[in-house]
Amino acid sequence: MYNVYTDLKESSIRKGWIYIELRHLEYFLMVSKELHFTKAAEKLGISQPTLSHQIKILEQEVGFPLFNRIGKKIELTKVGEIVQQEALNIQSSLQNINSQIEAFTKVEIGELKIAVLPGEITDLVSTLCIQFNQLYPSIQVLVQSTDQVEKAVLENQADFGIGFYFNRHDMLQVTKLYEEEFYLIGNHRDEEKSISFSSVLDRPLILFPKLQQCRKMLDKTSDEVGKRVEPIVETSSIESILKLVRSGIGYSVVSRTLYEFYDTEDLFFQQIEKPSLNREVHLAMKKNSFINYAARSYIDILVREIERLRFHIEKDSIASLKSFIS
CATH class of the missing domain: 3.40.190.290 (D-Maltodextrin-Binding Protein; domain 2)
Known part of the structure; x- marks a missing residue:
């Protein structure tokens, strides 16, 4: 059971502890994604009445409706939007816990996911996979060539991303490589x-x-x-x-x-x-997110290759990145 403490300012709202089960958050996130109870229930593998009942329990605990029901359509309420954002943060934290445990218990097996812009940077990343595979043959490398590198990193579809330009984002840590x-x-x-x-x-x-x-x-x-x-x-x-x-x-x-x-x-x-x-080439990682063993090892190979080829680098940025992955 996960405890979320809320200190709401309005006098009409109760203050204190809210007790929420993790499965309720899982059900809520699926409904907030699908905006359809029947479709969400099918993806969760439970019945629609069961799902509706669990959401009602969550709403009772929170003290506010999480969805506006307009006929067969639903939409998030303002409180629902707050709960959604915090639930996503909780989900990300749990994923980080799992990643860290797996990294310590399975140091040299698993997978490495890299998001990279289509073109010659994909060639660079793929070429270095040969060297990486020689060192870690049991680690599967998935190179995702996409125009949405930033999105892939933020949505945990990639351990890190490489591209030319990234928008400023509070959840993104960007390092200039060369x-x-x-x-x-x-x-x-x-x-x-x-x-x-x-x-x-x-x-x-x-x-x-x-x-x-x-x-x-x-x-x-x-x-x-x-x-x-x-x-x-x-x-x-x-x-x-x-x-x-x-x-x-x-x-x-x-x-x-x-x-x-x-x-x-x-x-x-x-x-x-x-x-x-x-043009500048940057590496992007999600802030406050655990970088697994495979990602750290690959980044180390990438940095050493950049230095070997004597690209124009910013020494402070590279030194900071080396410190982070060491």
Whole structure:
């Protein structure tokens, strides 16, 4: 039985202890999610009358109705919204307890869930899985490529997430991992070490499709300089892009991450300027949430790889992250 203490200010509301069973919170959260008693009962594996009765017990204990019932439809009351938020916090705390116990009792088995933006960062994360698997072959790694990295972390669908930009959120701890530049790559050496962005757009380009993160940056920057990106070939396959560049059909614009993690020794690059193309890569974790053994180990491998490749890093951020995972 879980005790929730409420100190309500209004004189018409009783003060004291509220006694709530955890299963009542589980039932309530399912109803608040489905907003339908029959559907919630089916997912919980109990009858609808039983579920309604349990919710009534919870409402009696709280002292207020938790749902407005409008015909067959229901919606949360203001008190219901308060209970929902606190119940989610309790649920998260219980999950943390389970995670910590499992981490101490099953140090080298289990799973690691990583949320990452689609594109070259997914390639980086997946490549490092080879090294991680050699060290921890019994730990299953699940790499979720998604545009909603922040949501995946906040909803406990991932142990941590890696992306380029995160909104400020009270429940999110964000660490800048590194900053990287973009290169123009071709199959022959150019006399100049750098090239203007405007000149890049004049070259025959082989690029990722518009939905890819690198392409979005190119399109945005081209709009700012008043020109259009008009590639001669679009493909989502980095292997195809590199093959086409090698054949001399055209050039491509790739991040340093891609350049470092693929076989590009036979290709040549120029740095882009006026404007230069750069972006920051961040790691996000849920605040006050236990980071399991597998996640700590993977992050350690990631940080060491970033340092080995000599990316532009913020020493204080990396030092803080190392202290956290040690």
